[in-house]
Amino acid sequence: MARPVEQVKRASNQLHAAENKPGDISDAALVEMYRQMVMVRQFDRRCVALQRAGRMGTYPPCEGQEACQVGVANALRPQDFLFPTYRDSGAVMLHGVPMERLMLYWNGRPEGAVIPDDVNVFPMAVPIATQLPHAMGAAWAAKLRGVDQVALGLFGDGASSEGDFHVAMNFAGVFHVPAVFFCQNNQYAISVPLSRQTASETIAQKAQAYGFEGVRVDGCDVIAVYRAVKAAVEKAAQGGGPTLIEALTYRYGAHTTSDDPTKYRTAEETDTWRKRDPIPRLQEQLRAWGLWDDEQENACLTEADALVSSAIAAMEAAPTPPPEKMFDHIYKEPTAKLQRQRDELLAMLERRKQAELEQGAAARTEGGKQ
Amino acid sequence: MARPVEQVKRASNQLHAAENKPGDISDAALVEMYRQMVMVRQFDRRCVALQRAGRMGTYPPCEGQEACQVGVANALRPQDFLFPTYRDSGAVMLHGVPMERLMLYWNGRPEGAVIPDDVNVFPMAVPIATQLPHAMGAAWAAKLRGVDQVALGLFGDGASSEGDFHVAMNFAGVFHVPAVFFCQNNQYAISVPLSRQTASETIAQKAQAYGFEGVRVDGCDVIAVYRAVKAAVEKAAQGGGPTLIEALTYRYGAHTTSDDPTKYRTAEETDTWRKRDPIPRLQEQLRAWGLWDDEQENACLTEADALVSSAIAAMEAAPTPPPEKMFDHIYKEPTAKLQRQRDELLAMLERRKQAELEQGAAARTEGGKQ
Amino acid sequence: MSRLTLVQAVQDALREAMRKDERIILLGEDIGKNGGVFRATDGLFEEFGEHRVIDTPLAESGIIGASVGLAVNGLRPIPEIQFMGFIYPAFEQMISHVARIRMRSQGRYSVPMVVRVPFGGRIRAPELHSESTETFFAHTPGLTVVAPSSPYDAKGLLLAATESEDPVVFLEPMRIYRAFREEVPEGWYTVPLGKAAVVKEGADVTVIAWGTMLRETLDVVSRVEAAQGVSIEVIDLRTLSPWDEDTVFESVVKTGRAVVVHEAVGQLGLGAEIAARISEECILQLEAPVARVSSFDVPTPLFAVEDLHAPTPERITAGIEKVLTF
């Protein structure tokens, strides 16, 4: 059921051979997935840079995992429901959340949490593995309501240790729901390597405990990811029940901008994985198949840069939200107590403004005197 | 790794054949296990009867599961640490907790919770599956301290659905601890059948998710249970790591004395399992092997009856514990607040006694007047 | 109209709600064929079938976590947790998601669900079957916490809860599931969430209680009134969070004295918040410090002594006398 990792790696190395040009994916779709990977990487790098410059909060980069992000998003249909983690900004934006919304979110701005009404993406899960029961439940609702919709939950290798992973998988198996559980096995949970996470050989094989299929794919190969997810989504939509997919991947950067990966990973290891970088790999393939040239590459980079830059501009231009918004959306209707506290906050802010004005005036007077 | 249930059943049916007389278990040990099963059943039935008579609280019977209780207890060495559930009164008493202590416990009496100092049994877990991380931790401590000790956690089929099952198994695999996880798969979690508990074919195969061995045994065959546990304990003690054992069994009675199993099980099903009753089965074997006769049987029943009766007598003779004991053992040293509350309780009880005396006196006066 | 016990009223409300709203499904352990360990869902499996009355695997975080997904995707789950002591595996889902999804998504998603949880002690149950930890939920913004004390209210509050767009933790006092019967109207009616009830008017002291303690408190109150010639107002809080400050304050302003009675332990039991709020808002009218009568600050002991752990009539009486004679 699950292929050993070496086999996966070997298979990957032949992927750019001409005879491997996929018959099941259109040229346009291949090119589009490439563009998307480039865009996601740009987004990711700029977020890290913004954080370093103090213009963004803690950010969890996904560089290295773009094949997963893009493969997953492209295999989903618009009506399918995505349950992401903090590391899935790529998949989230490709499934429909505007880029600047994500940037606002990572900048600690409540309006960044707003997902457009017609976009089936759930708020990114921060507590590990808790999104998996949600995905199971959403898939179950689709089944019970007879709606053609699949729910896909993203999670990491570390998440497979939490109780909620087990519980979600087990429920999904029992109720045979149209769910896909997609594990980005990037080999680490912060600093903890997979060998300390589980004694099981693969994560895919854990599906056997739940009575459904587990598959393993090369998570650096967007085509492989896309195919595996598409097959799982189709199977789910046709009543075939859930699938667990384990994608072997790697994050090139830190766990988050607060992390220092040199404490727990060797440069050699990172280099090895860099050699499997999903972006150059697909680029090589596209070139080999006559679908890509330097001009397109340059245009693509420029376009991605423009997109990301304009999202940053939009994010930075967005007016600061009124802080009293913190009292909205706690209950459908604000309670009397919350209204009182809201007034207290507003009064305090008003006094603060007055005090600042007075201080300013005093300072100006002082200044005038000198 | 895990044999399908039909195969297990077939194997069981030949167990009383003469050539199957175990070479690895002494006659005395076989006879002793039989006696123990009889005693556990007596205990169990009397507890149910006491509950019906209002002389005991809710009790969760284990009738039908005696082969598991006895097989497990006999395979453990005194130094091994048992982590039981509410259904494991049998194993608990055989590992050293006095019978009347258990009866007091099921009668809601705090002193029933006291486990003798030299007995390695943990308080019965009521919240499902929570004992499994404890067993893992105790085994881990033994390993870290270099002590020759194995920890065995008992649990039910339903418990395999909880997060704590997963977490304990996963930790055990990663840290390769001397633990045995013994599942009494009695086919039901209260009313919920195994098919609604998991889509996996067996519980034993769930071990594959954790990188260690899972085995399946006929839980109605005390010899099979004993052997499987003994092997797992030996392996663990020799540094071979954890084992998951799934024993196929059945509870003949209700989930607890508050439950009505006719709501969810058919009489036919119960009858089928009754045919595999571990006690007649071993009796037949012992007789076939020349180790048992009517006289011994009668003596055994009488002895069990006497034991249980004297435990009941001891339980019923035990003085009611002073209620202010509820303030003990919360912290090592009682806090000032708890001492105050203890005094409040004592004062209240004193007033209550006075009031009762006065009422009594008043009633007597009343009575005298008539 | 028929005379129902509290658990029958719960069942009646569930049936009514499921007939009216097709989106409602029940899920939990043993709620199907078995009708629930307290029989609260008896007959519903037969009437609504296995797709609306669903036995789940034994995992509370699955029950609540799946309910989040069910609720955001168009259904109205009513999960049952078998006993309050067994909601803890679902605690992370309750605190980090159920209570916050509306806020986390800035209103895009909400998780209307009614989490039914039998609570309280003194039914001679084994360990951990006797929890009164409403504090955990009342301390958590985003949750509505309800505890009926009678069959009539149980049905009306439960129907109101099914109409709420916010998640409701619905605490059912299991000790009085079958303790008495009351006239309960047939058909649909609601008792509003967030409103306490003055169940008995009085002039000299206000006593606040809920759930199981309400009737026990009323008994004590009538004895104290008879013995001491005082007049006592009794408030059934009904919704524990957000609770009805107006009704409580109005009463205490009138009587000048207050006692809170609950089965939770004292330290940080809901009585602490009520006492603190009364002291903040009614200080000028308050003639004695607010008294709290609660379980002692130890975990519920085994059942041979559990009755002495909870507030006894003597301790409730003492609480009332204390504020009266201050």
Next chain:
Amino acid sequence: MSRLTLVQAVQDALREAMRKDERIILLGEDIGKNGGVFRATDGLFEEFGEHRVIDTPLAESGIIGASVGLAVNGLRPIPEIQFMGFIYPAFEQMISHVARIRMRSQGRYSVPMVVRVPFGGRIRAPELHSESTETFFAHTPGLTVVAPSSPYDAKGLLLAATESEDPVVFLEPMRIYRAFREEVPEGWYTVPLGKAAVVKEGADVTVIAWGTMLRETLDVVSRVEAAQGVSIEVIDLRTLSPWDEDTVFESVVKTGRAVVVHEAVGQLGLGAEIAARISEECILQLEAPVARVSSFDVPTPLFAVEDLHAPTPERITAGIEKVLTF
């Protein structure tokens, strides 16, 4: 003596304790090679090796549940939970076992362990990294809950916690992990559990705070004193449960006024219990209702506005003025 930050003091205490007591092991996520996400265990993996400083799989209920087994079987675990918002998967283990094993076994077993948990907000962290839910633990009999506010106390209280025979929830105020340095003695010393500290004497009002809020409160206090010519007593509660009523009451009896400041939300924050107890015990001396200054009753918002969620200097000032001018 050296000048250490709070997180260094924690680390120093852990090293000290591990050198003294071989039974102590540390376990948690990323505490080994990585030295913990806050670097609290930096260097300990190197000094004590992988059998005493143990990276676990990512599962809090495993960390705490295994610690129960480790503790009853002869070791002294010090589990680390990465952030307070991630202790909830272990909630059942904390409430139903850690807090109760001594009681459940009538003293046969105990689970001495120190559960280290960074808490509080305002470090510009993502969602759910800013919890102050000490109420959950302070409401649970059997647990000791500690929250230091300075490097000196952090080391002394942590060493005292390692000596306790009861489980301790040790809340580390992460906002001030590196905010300032203080002289911290080398070697072994303890600050007693269960004792509050009068960190500043005063006559007119008592202000009670802990953790991060303590120093922020002291700043406000000195400004209010300067501006208004009043004298304010400040108490660092240090142990949140069982808390030091004697020190608090003695102070309030003297000053006649009290304010509690905390980062938890108001409803059922520990301030509720403290206010209720003061009102019960010091009523005759109390010249104003106890004021509570807390976070607003909403979950911690995203970090752009989180500073306004917690008590601000203005709101602390207002709380003090309110009781002074009542």
